[in-house]
């Protein structure tokens with residue numbers, strides 16, 4: 001049974017079509033990234049999953065139950081970190097967790113939860129109204145974790161977090177997934193998504209334009225590969241000339257003793273062979289694959305997806321420094 005199943009999900013707000021027949025499946029046990037440009041319909045989708053918004057047509061199932069009919073039963077098994085959550089200024093962090101525990105009829109180890117999200121005991125006894133943005137985000141995450149939910153829905157979970165907080169978030173997502181939870185999250189921080197997600201869907205103008213693993217998106221997108229070839233000192237120009245003669249090479253630039261070649265994904269060996277045939281010794285080489293950010297741009301920038309004439313962004317080192 002999928003954790004989330006959307007079938008022809010449609011939502012109109014007056015004249016605005018926020019969702020136009022979205023079909024999407026999030027399998028049980030996946031870490032699933034839900035991406036899309038501003039206004040694509042991500043929050044509307046999440047609001048429908050949580051029964052804050054009713055669809056105009058189509059259906060949404062969560063943990064095998066109907067999002068509308070069974071919203072209460074769903075809520076008991078769900079952990080949610082909403083975008084724009086409300087904390088109670090006058091309650092302490094600890095009181096927030098106790099409040100959620102009571103509502104969920106759960107008995108969490110509050111100290112352990114606070115520790116897990118990086119809030120120390122003194123902070124836990126301060127009123128949340130005095131928390132910094134990042135501390136509020138950490139508390140909201142701890143609230144989502146109460147009761148070991150089967151499904152975590154996290155809307156922009158890294159917003160307001162410093163780099164340590166973002167790393168903590170990745171660790172918690174992994175731990176929760178290892179515990180058996182499905183994690184569904186929307187984010188604009190694509191390095192974060194790439195680091196933790198098994199699968200991603202890209203929503204654009206209320207429609208899914210891609211749904212696959214990051215690897216699958218790479219394979220389906222003609223974003224090409226960047227090959228960096230380190231050659232003997234003073235030989236890079238000669239190597240560049242040799243590479244440029246190949247049809248499969250889009251461009252070759254020299255950076256010191258490195259040659260940076262943009263080429264078709266399966267042309268690496270041809271390039272290396274051509275350089276060696278020109279009498280240049282290849283000292284070392286590495287491949288840089290398209291990052292999720294490149295793939296996102298390829299799918300969303302011209303609104304037509306990468307199939308036709310989409311100009312891909314330049315390839316960047318896999319994962320970047322967000323890992």
Ligand SMILES: Nc1ncnc2c1ncn2[C@@H]1O[C@H](COP(=O)(O)OP(=O)(O)OP(=O)(O)O)[C@@H](O)[C@H]1O
Nearest residue numbers: 013016017018036037038039040041042043044045
């Ligand atoms: N209550 C509403 N009334 C009218 N239009 C709405 C309402 N909620 C959302 N919309 C519209 O629906 C579309 C999708 O909005 P949504 O907030 O779901 O996008 P999003 O992908 O979450 O965007 P962002 O990344 O900016 O948060 C937008 O055109 C938005 O203006």
